[in-house]
Amino acid sequence: MKKKFWLGLALASVMVVTAACGGNNGKPSEGNGEQAGATNAPEAGKTYNIAISQIVEHPSLDATREGFLAALKDAGLEVNVDYNNAQGDPNNFKSIAEKIASGNADLALGIATNTSSALVEEVKDKPVLFAAVTDPLKEKLVPQLKAPGGNVTGASDTNPEAIVQLMDFIAKELPEVKKVGIIINEGEPNAVVMSDIAQEALSKHGIELVKAPIVNSSDVQQAAQSLVGRVDAVYITLDNTVVEGADAILDVVEKNKIPFFSADRDTVEKGAFATVGFKYFDHGYEVGQMAVEILKNGKKPGELDVRTPEKLDFILNLKAAEAQGITVTEAMKAYVKDPENNIIE
Incomplete structure (x- = not known):
């Protein structure tokens, strides 16, 4: 709240x-x-x-x-x-x-x-x-x-390539995913920009992005529940209002065995399955x-030039995968350049 x-x-x-x-x-x-x-x-x-x-x-x-x-x-x-x-x-x-x-x-x-x-x-x-x-x-x-x-x-x-890489990963490694839900506060410009990039990347694979809009963090759990039965995976951007309510999303996706992807490493460390990101x-x-x-x-x-992230890597949380009903393959692990730091067990 x-x-x-x-x-x-x-x-x-x-x-x-x-x-x-x-x-x-x-x-x-x-x-x-x-x-x-x-x-x-x-x-x-x-x-x-x-x-x-x-x-x-x-x-x-x-x-x-x-x-x-x-x-x-x-x-x-x-x-x-x-x-x-x-x-x-x-x-x-x-x-x-x-x-x-x-x-x-x-x-x-x-x-x-x-x-x-x-x-x-x-x-x-x-x-x-x-x-x-x-x-x-x-x-x-x-x-x-x-x-x-x-x-x-x-x-x-944000490096737009990170979003594209993650959407490509979903399409290739989880071929059963046909719809990805996104919980989003469209009052946050950053969330809208990233959502548009994700939508474009997913559409190239014939995957639909389904939006569950919110206004504040107290709406997150209801938005997550609204996606159950309608989508095959959930994704969140660097949407501050949504990230603040990440615990509520985790509760829903784990109970319903829905793969959960995020745009930031911290949410993966907390319990999302995967991202392409940095610290x-x-x-x-x-x-x-x-x-x-x-x-x-x-x-x-x-x-001083404005800087953008350059040291990007896949980050996978294996415990989260188990909680969300995901079978992690060696092919998935192969995406990670630095497995010692970026495969969380």
Whole structure:
């Protein structure tokens, strides 16, 4: 159920002195002015103020934030973190962005499309980064991916090829699947973009995509139940409202032995069968490295290309397969490039 967001309470900053949150999993570390996007070399002993606007809390987005902060820590930056959780409520996106715009942040981070869009609209005089955004061009966060200019840059969490590969896997390895259900909040632009890519890919195999629309996470279980008997598999995108309710989907698909596919690794670790993806901690870490470039190394946001996922791999959960009535073949396992890390047993 969507939580009430009281401006006087939930907009209160959660201040975390010195970015912490785990190590960097062996990843190396990389890197305000008179006009938007301008930067200066850091002062000795300076503590930076970082403002974060996150649409909701769920494993992928939380891991993105943790990776971002870990990159700052690994680079030796001392930071104060103003963390704002919008609780998935559209009324709060603008309020949070306005608060950040009028505050003393040295850099702002938006996690997810809607919160990032609000920051881009409101924050004009300080660097803005985005993460966990599907299509930054369509949402007009930046005018171009290469050296976008201005005070905004970041990283997309979507490579369309990952969706196509997963749909091709379903068609080839589960030939009995003729209809795939998708639970979707069409108020999330990222979900619509990914759904369209999946639909096009499935149609090439003669497979129908059946939509079960929702408005908030409390609708997820009913939407999942509505697909029982109508579809042969279920798929969810990087749809924050739906991912927040993934436990309800798992309950339905396991009881009814329906194969369940997701667009993110965290949901597979939780109990979906398969995805083509990456670790969101790594995604956030990459954006954190961009923040280091801006704060520590004096780069302007507009000089930094928008990044997209490149290290994609199939991720299979064998326990989930058993719970959903899937027989995992050696041919399925052969899709995984790094079985030690990406076959979950």
